[in-house]
Amino acid sequence: MNDIGDTARQKLRVVRFLSAGAAHARPAAGRGTVLLDGGERGTISASLGALSALAREGLVAEAGGLLSLSQEGRALAMRDRHPQEPFRAQHLELGTRMVAMEGGEQVVPANLAESPLAQLARRRVRGGQPFLEEGEFRAGERLRADYTRGQIMPRLGANWSEAVASGQRGSSENGIADLTDAALAARRRVDDALTAVGPELAGVLIDVCCFLKGLEKVEMERAWPARSAKVVLKAALGALCRHYEPQPRARRRTILHWGAEGYRPSLR
Template sequence: MSQDITRKDKIRSDPRLLAERALPQDGEERDGGEPKRRRARSVTVNLSESPLGWLHARGHLSDRQYDAGEKLRADWERAHLAPRITMRWDAAPVAGAKRRTPAVLNETEAQLAAKQRFTNAIDHLGSDLSDIAWRIICGGEGTPVAEKNLGWPARSGKLVLKIALDRLADFYRLPG
């Protein structure tokens, strides 16, 4: 009984023990009731890394280009331009409460200002460059996926993206 308790405590303290056990696949041979282990390949992926961050980390983008893309993505997110999957659950204003003039922009004003900056930046890029910039920076598509969706030849998206990011850096007046 005490052996079962310590085993359960060990499994709870180290969840890898459960994750490392492979389930037998159909047609897999068993030796003595245990499935034969095949060598598995694994890949470590940083799910929070953006396609822009991936390009920058591997030296394909300069710091200025990366910063310009991050500014555009920040404006995209502050403007709440991505589709929503739920409603807002903010508290409704209380009737009769005194309203003070805020020292900074409230949430709605900040959202409107970010939307205006985003729209101006996309207009500055023009129709030729805004497609690839939006897909990779804001939409989170990888370069090969964006090239395919736009019907472009392979390995052309990175070059066009770099041109778009240089133009965005000029728009945001980033030092170069």
């Protein structure tokens, strides 16, 4: 029993180490032991028995001397990382986000794979810079938070030309009479934001930030050319960011008039 328990602990140790990246397998001085070299992450020792068991179970794969976790191994690592919700965690990409709440910003747990905006924020352009600026990402998340807080639940085929605060976009059970002051204020903030960006850009913000539609789905529904949705979305997020975080206007430069001494006419 002790050997079984020790092997299980070693297997989990290897899975945790490889969850941060692949590692080179190198010979160790001890018999029946190998070293897993993760580069800057350091080196750990692992028994051949634990590695063989992981390989038999399909949790670890080897290619060109590199050991890495398989898809099943990554799922195991996610379950180990979130013991309170292990089987939910293996299907999610859990992380944290800063969300604007009443009274300030708050860090909340989030599924980073859920939001197409979060996936787009992780993309890099050719020069290595992120495709979305931090302010653009914050603006999209802020719109989504207000949209959710405002309990805006549009029916199929809703008319987006109606103002959000009027309650016409939602169902009859979700009218103004049933809204709290906080929800009503959130609806007004959404309405102000969409008005600020204009009708040409409001639709893609609602689709991606609030309805969590993928970019390809948006392009298909709107009959847009391929890879055009992310360009329009970035322009919309830029306008939304300027609405939420307006930049101070540059001060006007004072025009100075210089003259030689005694250039003013004398008054008699």
